[in-house]
Amino acid sequence: MKAVAVFPGEKRFGVIDHAEPGPIGPREVRLRMLDVGICGTDKEIAAFEYGTPPDGFDYLVIGHESLGEVVEAGAAVDGFQPGDLAIPSVRRPCAHDRCTACRAGRQDFCFTGDFVERGIKQAHGFMTEFVVEDSGYLNAVPRSLRDVAVLVEPLTIAEKGMEQVWQVQKRLPWIGSHGTYDHVALVLGAGPVGLLGAMKLVSEGFRTFVYSRSSGSESRDDIVRGIGATWLPAEEIPVANLFEAMGGAVDVVYEAVGASSLAFEVLHNLDANGVFVFTGVPGRKAPVQVDTDRLMRNLVLKNQVLFGTVNADRGAFDSAIRDMETFARRWPKELGMVITNRVPIARAAEPLAGKLPGIKTVISIG
Numbered sequence: 001m002k003a004v005a006v007f008p009g010e011k012r013f014g015v016i017d018h019a020e021p022g023p024i025g026p027r028e029v030r031l032r033m034l035d036v037g038i039c040g041t042d043k044e045i046a047a048f049e050y051g052t053p054p055d056g057f058d059y060l061v062i063g064h065e066s067l068g069e070v071v072e073a074g075a076a077v078d079g080f081q082p083g084d085l086a087i088p089s090v091r092r093p094c095a096h097d098r099c100t101a102c103r104a105g106r107q108d109f110c111f112t113g114d115f116v117e118r119g120i121k122q123a124h125g126f127m128t129e130f131v132v133e134d135s136g137y138l139n140a141v142p143r144s145l146r147d148v149a150v151l152v153e154p155l156t157i158a159e160k161g162m163e164q165v166w167q168v169q170k171r172l173p174w175i176g177s178h179g180t181y182d183h184v185a186l187v188l189g190a191g192p193v194g195l196l197g198a199m200k201l202v203s204e205g206f207r208t209f210v211y212s213r214s215s216g217s218e219s220r221d222d223i224v225r226g227i228g229a230t231w232l233p234a235e236e237i238p239v240a241n242l243f244e245a246m247g248g249a250v251d252v253v254y255e256a257v258g259a260s261s262l263a264f265e266v267l268h269n270l271d272a273n274g275v276f277v278f279t280g281v282p283g284r285k286a287p288v289q290v291d292t293d294r295l296m297r298n299l300v301l302k303n304q305v306l307f308g309t310v311n312a313d314r315g316a317f318d319s320a321i322r323d324m325e326t327f328a329r330r331w332p333k334e335l336g337m338v339i340t341n342r343v344p345i346a347r348a349a350e351p352l353a354g355k356l357p358g359i360k361t362v363i364s365i366g
């Protein structure tokens with residue numbers, strides 16, 4: 001069957017012929033892959049900066065943002081039957097007894113770093129025709145989300161991030177439960193992670209601003225305005241004027257650009273009791289200067305919390321699927337606009353090499 005693979009040793013990638021998975025076990029499910037999204041991580045893997053093939057292979061089948069259709073379910077599988085839509089999670093637990101996170105099914109918090117990630121680290125991914133997966137790693141998706149469900153995995157980043165924001169903000173005695181925190185959020189970056197993060201923040205009642213460079217025909221600003229957030233064009237507003245443009249300080253910053261200099265400049269302006277969430281993974285560039293005294297003073301004197309978040313757990317997939325249904329009802333046009341290109345597997349090399357402009361490119365397989 002066809003698959004898109006990267007050969008790190010030979011520094012090449014492309015469509016290959018990959019063996020079809022064999023017979024399924026009693027707890028396994030065979031999926032026919034429908035859609036696989038391409039993200040920054042995939043582009044880094046295709047640039048040979050990241051990604052590790054599984055043992056015994058000189059190539060890695062990539063793809064971790066996906067949607068498949070069940071074609072066969074093992075005898076002991078509960079909850080999936082042929083025709084159902086499903087999204088596999090990405091990370092698999094490490095094998096160490098001492099890793100309490102992995103042993104608790106929270107490999108997104110793995111202590112040892114010996115986790116495996118499908119399509120990224122030591123396990124083949126989903127940019128292929130058929131995949132066999134343990135049903136315990138599958139998330140059921142309603143048919144109504146067929147066209148946008150490939151965005152669930154990037155949305156899980158916001159779900160896990162916001163879950164932690166609420167846990168942190170429980171420290172403030174006047175904060176009730178989810179959705180009662182009527183304050184200001186700033187999203188840095190209007191890529192898919194930023195735009196989906198903005199949707200999540202708006203839906204949780206934040207007055208949300210999105211700071212990003214504009215990009216010609218892609219209508220990122222229209223998506224932002226369409227969901228009721230405010231577009232702040234980076235080419236017109238320097239960071240120093242950002243907070244004035246928002247009319248005051250912010251309570252939550254959701255970083256989704258992976259540019260550390262911008263992130264730390266903004267961090268200087270976080271409000272008292274604010275939370276700063278890092279989701280981007282910057283490349284290794286030259287060191288940037290940061291005023292660490294000012295930073296530390298603010299962190300202490302303003303009770304600020306700064307955290308990074310990676311990968312996602314089952315709960316984050318559940319809430320992403322629920323939220324995706326809400327977004328699809330509330331903002332069908334804007335949600336659809338996040339997917340700018342759909343290309344067949346034969347053309348996967350173009351977006352992977354960064355040759356296709358757009359917000360989210362999806363490889364349509366089925």
Ligand code: BGC
Pocket residue numbers: 039041042064090091117120153154310311312
């Ligand atoms: C994926 C995560 C993964 C991370 C690090 C991201 O692109 O969405 O699931 O944990 O890369 O490999």
